[in-house]
Amino acid sequence: MSALNVLINDPKLDAELRTITKKVANQERISEKEGLYLFEQAELSYLGVLANHIREQKHGSKTYFNRNFHLEPTNVCLYTCTFCSYSRLIKKRSEGWEYTHEDIMDIIKKYDEQPVTEVHIVGGVLPQYDLEFYTKLFSAIKAHRPDLHIKALTPVEYHYIFKKAKVSYEEGMRLIKESGADSMPGGGAEIFHPEIRDQIAGGKCSGDQWLRIHEIWHEIGMRSNATMLYGHIEKFHHRVHHLEALRQLQDKTGGFQTFIPLKFRNKNNEMSHVEESTTVEDLRNYAISRIYLDNFDHIKSYWPMIGRTTAQLSLAFGVDDLDGTIDDTTKIYSMAGSEEQNPALSTEQLVKMIRSVGRNAIERDTLYNVVTDFTNHVFEDDKQFRGYVSLPVVNN
Numbered sequence: 209m210s211a212l213n214v215l216i217n218d219p220k221l222d223a224e225l226r227t228i229t230k231k232v233a234n235q236e237r238i239s240e241k242e243g244l245y246l247f248e249q250a251e252l253s254y255l256g257v258l259a260n261h262i263r264e265q266k267h268g269s270k271t272y273f274n275r276n277f278h279l280e281p282t283n284v285c286l287y288t289c290t291f292c293s294y295s296r297l298i299k300k301r302s303e304g305w306e307y308t309h310e311d312i313m314d315i316i317k318k319y320d321e322q323p324v325t326e327v328h329i330v331g332g333v334l335p336q337y338d339l340e341f342y343t344k345l346f347s348a349i350k351a352h353r354p355d356l357h358i359k360a361l362t363p364v365e366y367h368y369i370f371k372k373a374k375v376s377y378e379e380g381m382r383l384i385k386e387s388g389a390d391s392m393p394g395g396g397a398e399i400f401h402p403e404i405r406d407q408i409a410g411g412k413c414s415g416d417q418w419l420r421i422h423e424i425w426h427e428i429g430m431r432s433n434a435t436m437l438y439g440h441i442e443k444f445h446h447r448v449h450h451l452e453a454l455r456q457l458q459d460k461t462g463g464f465q466t467f468i469p470l471k472f473r474n475k476n477n478e479m480s481h482v483e484e485s486t487t488v489e490d491l492r493n494y495a496i497s498r499i500y501l502d503n504f505d506h507i508k509s510y511w512p513m514i515g516r517t518t519a520q521l522s523l524a525f526g527v528d529d530l531d532g533t534i535d536d537t538t539k540i541y542s543m544a545g546s547e548e549q550n551p552a553l554s555t556e557q558l559v560k561m562i563r564s565v566g567r568n569a570i571e572r573d574t575l576y577n578v579v580t581d582f583t584n585h586v587f588e589d590d591k592q593f594r595g596y597v598s599l600p601v602v603n604n
C-alpha cells in the first residue's frame with residue numbers, strides 16, 4: 209500500500225485533504241478551490257508528502273541542473289516595478305551600465321573555453337535596446353558559438369520592442385526566432401492578476417500580454433519557462449489565479465518546460481517595508497505549485513535567490529531542478545538582497561549539494577536533454593561518502 213493510501217484510509221484525515229490526496233494518488237487535477245484550500249489550510253509536512261509523491265512519480269530521484277551564465281545588457285530601465293532594485297536607477301542612469309554589442313560579445317567570449325551550454329540574457333528596458341539591437345546580437349552570438357543556447361528576454365522586452373518597431377507579436381517573435389534565440393526565460397510574469405499587477409509592475413506589459421507572447425512563441429515550436437513573484441502584497445487567491453492561467457495555457461500549447469516560483473526579496477527597492485516570506489511559506493509554495501501544475505514537467509528552485517540550504521530542502525517539496533552553475537554576472541537578485549551575494553557554484557559543488565539530500569544529480573541542457581548523469585560519478589575526494597540512503601522512490 210502506498211504512503212498516500214495509508215493517509216486516505218486514516219479516518220482522522222480532514223475530508224477536504226482526503227479528496228485532494230485521492231486526486232493526487234489517481235493523478236487527477238485539483239481544482240482552483242482545492243488549490244486555495246491548500247494555501248490556506250494545509251500544513252507543510254502534508255504538502256511535502258503530496259508534492260514529493262508527484263515529483264518522484266515524474267522524475268524519481270533525478271535532480272537537474274545546467275551550466276549557464278547570466279548576461280544583463282543594462283540595469284537601467286524605463287519601467288518602475290516597485291519590487292525591483294533596478295527601477296530607481298533610471299533617475300541615476302550614470303550609476304548603471306549600458307553595454308554595447310562589443311561589450312556583450314566580449315563577455316560571451318570570456319566563456320569560450322568553458323563547458324557552458326546556455327546564456328540567459330535579461331535586463332532593463334531602454335529605447336536603444338530595440339528589435340534590431342537584439343536580432344543582430346542573437347545572430348552575432350550564434351555566429352560566434354552556434355552550440356550555445358540563447359535563452360533570452362521576456363514578454364516585457366518583447367512587448368516594448370515590437371511596439372516600437374511597429375510589428376505584431378507574431379511577426380516579432382518570428383524575427384526573434386530567425387535571429388537565433390532558442391528559448392524564453394520565465395521572467396516578467398510577477399503576478400498576473402490586475403489587482404496586484406497594477407500596483408507593482410510599473411507600467412510594463414499586462415498578464416494577458418505576457419501569456420499571449422508565450423502562446424505565440426509556443427505556436428512557432430519554441431519552448432519557454434514561467435515564474436511567479438510571490439510573498440509580497442498578493443493574497444493566496446492571486447497565486448491560484450496565476451497558477452490557473454499558466455495551467456490553462458500549458459493545456460493549450462504544452463510549451464512550458466518549467467515553473468520557477470521567485471521569492472520576493474525586499475532590499476533596495478520601494479517595497480522594503482514589506483516583510484519577506486518565511487522558509488516554511490517558501491516550501492509550502494513550492495509544494496502547492498508542484499501539486500497544482502500537473503501539466504508542467506519541472507519545478508525549479510532558483511538557488512541564488514533562496515540560498516543553498518533552502519534549495520536543498522525544496523528537493524523534498526516538489527522541486528526537481530536547481531537552475532545552474534550561475535556566474536556572478538546576475539546583479540538583479542544580489543541587489544535585492546538574495547541569499548547569495550556572489551552566486552557561483554562549480555559543477556562538483558552543485559552535484560554534492562544534490563547528493564547530500566539523497567538525490568541523483570543530472571546535468572541537462574536547456575531543453576532537458578541529459579548532458580551528464582552524475583549518479584555514479586566519483587569525485588577525487590569522495591572517499592566513502594556516496595550520499596544518504598533515502599526512502600524508495602515511488603517510481604523510477
Ligand code: V47
Binds near residue numbers: 292393472473475540
Ligand atoms: O521578473 C526582480 C524577479 C525576475 C526581485 O527562466 C525579483 O530559467 C525577487 O525570471 N525579489 C527575472 N525577485 C528572473 C527570472 C528567472 C530567474 C532564474 C531563472 C529563470 C528561467 C528566470 O526576477 C523578474 C522578477 O520577478 N525579481 N526583483 C526581487 N526584489
Ligand code: SF4
Binds near residue numbers: 364410
Ligand atoms: Fe525594469 Fe524588469 Fe526591474 Fe521592472 S523588474 S523595473 S521591467 S528591470
